[in-house]
Amino acid sequence: MIDEARLKILTEGAKYDVSCSSSGSGRKNEGGIGNGFAAGCCHSFTPDGRCISLLKILMSNDCVYNCKYCPNRCDLDIPRASATPEEIAELTLDFYKRNYIEGLFLSSAVEKSPNYTMERLVRTVKLLRNRYGFYGYIHLKGIPRADGELVREGAKYADRMSYNIELPSERSLKLLAPQKSKESLLLPMRTLFEERTAFRAEKRKERFLPAGQTTQMIVGASPEPDGQIVRLTQSLYRTMGLKRVYYSSYVPIVHDSLLPDLPAGQLREHRLYQADWLLRFYGFTAEEIAPENENLPLDLDPKCAWALRNPQFFPVEVNRAPLEALLRVPGVGGRSAQKIIEARKYTALTFEHLKKMRVVLKRARHFLTAGGKFYGAKDEREIRALLTAGERNDSARQLSLFSGAAYAALTGEL
Ligand code: SF4
Incomplete structure (x- = not known):
């Protein structure tokens, strides 16, 4: 049983990820508990736009990586905690039965190594599905640099997965998230996209990420203008088949000389969501929406x-x-x-x-x-x-x- 102190650390550590919005998936209840089908897993948002209704938790906040913008980065002196797959699975079930949640959003810091962490995430989801017969919605974070086999295994049990791009250019990743790279994020995304496409084309009975993939980008932590962000978004929709790209205004939670001292305005984030809508539903291209080296105007949509x-x-x-x-x-x-x-x-x-x-x-x-x-x-x-x-x-x-x-x-x- 997970104790309250660890629970607090692990849920606090997960709250900055906005890539968890869910709108159900094609996972029907086949005799177990819960239901991720259609509107079975509903969601709501706190006033600052964060998703609530899923149990949103980290497996661990004890990270070996050092992303400058992250409150869990390894060089910070903060309380650390980890949970076991059994603990997370039991907690999810317990909360589900009490009607606190409709599903699980499970993420993690990179504890020890990418494979060690990914293996524990996958084990949790398998426990929920196989041992407890849980059919509720599960969103699983992918750990960059973990083996493709583990990534694919997770996708067979989760409804949705996400690899967060976080920073819109390789240059900014190098500077602010030195252990990550464009390739370490895009490669698993592509693997999932291709595998999912093949599963669907072959009309295979087994499920493979029925609710697809999402990602998140932090806006304003690095200098890339909106025009560049919108182009990257367009390319992710076109080449990776993403369901959604989420934008999160940069908030200086931890200080670092490489990061701005002030938060990025929420209006900029809002304009990006509007541009995203134009891309997905109104037939606009990124090139029409904004020049590559400019921001979207703030005074007009x-x-x-x-x-x-x-x-x-x-x-x-x-x-x-x-x-x-x-x-x-x-x-x-x-x-x-x-x-x-x-x-x-x-x-x-x-x-x-x-x-x-x-x-x-x-x-x-x-x-x-x-x-x-x-x-x-x-x-x-x-x-x-x-x-x-x-x-x-x-x-x-x-x-x-x-x-x-x-x-x-x-x-x-x-
Ligand atoms: S990998 Fe980076 S963003 Fe993720 S928890 Fe570790 S330091 Fe934070």
Whole structure:
């Protein structure tokens, strides 16, 4: 039985990882306990955007690595603790039965060696599945430099795995996380991606990461601009089939002369989530969203900023424009665009119709016409001023409702 002191250390040490958001997986209950299927494993977030509802714990915080930004790094004099696979498995079951959690997010510092640590993580998950018949959701962290065999074994039992990129360039990794490298993170990601693709193509009965992979990047600990981060994100979605990339604003938890003294603003993180949404759902490319060596504008969301840079595409006529063009109109979301396509089969759409479809007209009116009518401002400077003012009001309202920009940062939906 794990004691309270160790439990406190191990759960405290895990809380900075935001790559654990879960939305269920294809693991059905086949006669055991729990259920990770569909919405069976729901999740919620604390006001600062961290995921709660899973038991989120480290196997150990006793790290042999020395990542400068990490409160568990080896050169810090902090209380250290480790748990055994049996202890973690029993704790998960115990919490599950008490209805405290729906699943497990299991991570670890690199204790002794990557293989030693990965072997213990995998053993925990196997215990839960094989000995206790636990079918609940499990998110397992991958340990860089562990053997491919161990990584694959873990993926057969976990729903989701993640290798955190943390820093968006090899240069910053060398400087701030010297024991890690781009290759040590991307290689296992690729292994998992290829194996998962093969399992699915062959329609194999055994499960292999049904909920896929995610990763996390720290924003603002190193100098890479948003344009570079968005390009890396795009490449991870395209080449590794990632389900999500999470962004975590840098917070100076531990001091180091190589790191900034001040936290990175949450607004920058929020803009990256919005850019991410454009990549995944609205057909934008990273190249369209931001120049490689620039940050995203803070005063406007990236879709509005793109529309202002590309006036040649506007206004679009809602009664004729294809879905792809509608999705690029600021204020028209994915669901509204679908509704427009459906509704215009039966009637000529007006601004009244658009309002009912929840199109955000205070933004959209500058970029579209309905039946030839246009109600927006024509001058780019005026549009920018109106959009920026609207953005400020929205942020203020959001802050009062959700005590932080956390709600919108959950999705980045535009
Ligand atoms: S590997 Fe790096 S980030 Fe992970 S626990 Fe160790 S020091 Fe922290």
